[in-house]
Amino acid sequence: MPMVIEGIEGLKKLAGQNLGKSRWIEITQDRINRFADVTEDWNWVHLDEEKAKNSPFKGTIAHGFLTMSLIIPLVHDIYRLEGIGMGLNYGFNRLRFPAAVPAGSKIRLDLTLRKVDDAGDGVQLTWDCIIECDRMPKPAIVAEWLVRFYPSPDSRLS
Helix, strand or coil, X not given: CCEEEEHHHHHHHCCCEEXXXXXXXXXXXXXXXXXXXXXXXXXXXXXXXXXXXXCCCCCCECCHHXXXXXXXXXXXXXXXXXXXEEEEEEEEEEEECCCCCECCCEXXXXXXXXXXXXXXXXXXXXXXXXXXXXXXXXXXXXEEEXXXXXXXXXXXXX
């Protein structure tokens, strides 16, 4: 059950804390294939199961950007934010892919709220994101992710 965070003040109270880990989700070959179709990235190491057996990975692997894109649903396993009008991805200060994610493996997110800074009418959060893979000793992703949150327009009327 995700923790509930109440508005910007609730976020500020959590700065510097690890918020926990998400559930494990499986990275199926079907998910990899569908991501390839959406992004038009049909590299054989992601799709050709026979050819990929002879690669250094000994099988197909997920796209790095597929794994990265799953940060969003995995975050929703960890917390739910209430009393916010809008949130926007602002970018990444750092994003690395230290290990591949083999097809059929599972990943989860370990999430730390490094800091909360004022940003105009809202706040900018710096998250430390580590995506773990159940088949790899190293993380699949290590990232410093920036997100901006703005209060609800209704809260400005009071």
